[in-house]
Amino acid sequence: DLGLDMKIGxxxxxxxxxxxxxxxxxDERVDFRELIKILASEFRVKVEMKQIGARQEAGRIGGIGPCGRQLCCSGWLTNFVSVSTSAARIQELSINPQKLAGQCAKLKCCLNYEVDAYIxxxxKxxxxxxxxxxxxxLYYHFKTDIFSGMMTYSMGRNSLSGLVTIHKDRVYEVVNLNxxxxxxxxLITEEQEKQAPKELYGGNSLNEGSITRFDDSAKSKPKKKRRKSSVRRRSKNNPNKNNPTNSNPDKNTPNRNNQSKNNPNSNKGSNNDAK
Incomplete structure (x- = not known):
């Protein structure tokens, strides 16, 4: 153990x-001259040490990103640019290190791809x-869909009361009137209210994650009656189930062999009649 603060990737x-x-x-400069001698004698080859960064190490190891594709650094990306949290803020992404960090434990390089488009x-x-x-x-800004140009306003600051979603052109129109x-x-005109779907201006999309959203539809559906069909199937498979007396016709009749044994004169009477 040479005590070198380094990691071979x-x-x-x-x-x-x-x-x-x-x-x-x-992280810092390392004196690995003694390490080169040990490696050269162990592997019997000429040893060269080359320092790389965390992103380059992830590219050499390779892997699959959360998008399901090959890591950019291991496929085609060769020029690594520093990524800051401002790129995530511009795209209105939550600052969650676990989701924003890549395999190299640094911010994902793909955060820079769409920053210019968002800006x-x-x-506009x-x-x-x-x-x-x-x-x-008064209506206060609540959220914005940047690329579609739709802006949502509420009746209170940071509240969900009276949510209304309108296009940016209508926002400019109201600002000029004010x-x-x-x-x-x-906030919306009657023509826009008729043309647009109710979910767009009514804020009903907030209820999409409700647990009880399927209760009304479940109550409205009639319940299927399965008892009759099940009874019919059983009766078809076993027609004697509902009529136990007919299931075994010989069950209620006395045994002929037993009769002849118990009454030995029965055969004699029949023989006399035949004579």
């Missing part, structure tokens, strides 16, 4: 077997800090 041999490259990870789409959206004034009351001192009757 991969080893690569040349085709002729005369040289081996040891890839290692270390460009957010520039109105400010989220502006409250919309209507005759019904600047002129005009308050519209409703």
């Amino acid at each position: 991969d080893v690569e041999y040349q085709g002729d077997g005369n040289k081996a490259i040891f890839y290692y990870i270390a 460009e789409a957010q520039r 959206l109105p400010s989220r800090e502006v409250a919309l004034e209507t005759k019904e009351g 600047r002129k001192g005009i308050k519209p009757d409703k």
Whole structure:
């Protein structure tokens, strides 16, 4: 044990077997001259030490990402760029280290792929800090679907009361009316309310995860009567089950052999008649 603060991640041999490259990870500079002598005498090859980063190590090891595809660093990505948490905030992702970290224990490289598209789409959206004034009351921003341009507003700050989802064009229209001192009757027009589905403006999508959402449909369905069908099937399979007296016709009749044994004169009477 040389006490070196380093980790060997991969080893690569040349085709002729005369040289081996040891890839290692270390936070600080390491004096591995003694280690090279030990490895060279053990494997009898020329040893070369090459330092790599955590992302490069994950690329050399390889694996499958949570998307179900090969890791980008092991497939095609060669230029590694630093990834910050601001990329996740721009895309409105929850800052969860377990979900945002990759196999290298650092932020996933794919977080940078769509940042420019999100920034460009957010520039076309109105400010989220502006409250919309209507005759019904004030509406505050609740959430935004950036690429579709749909914005959801509520009647209270950080609350789910009176949720209404409208397009960004309608938001700009209401903001311009408020600047002129005009308050519209409703946040959505009657034409938009007729054309759009109820789930879009009514906020019914919040109830999709409710546990009791299938109770009404289950109550409305009539119950199937299975008793009659089961009885019919049983009767077809065993027709004598419901009529135990007919199941064994010889059960209620006396045994002829027993009669002849108990009454020996029965055969004589029959013989006399024949004569």
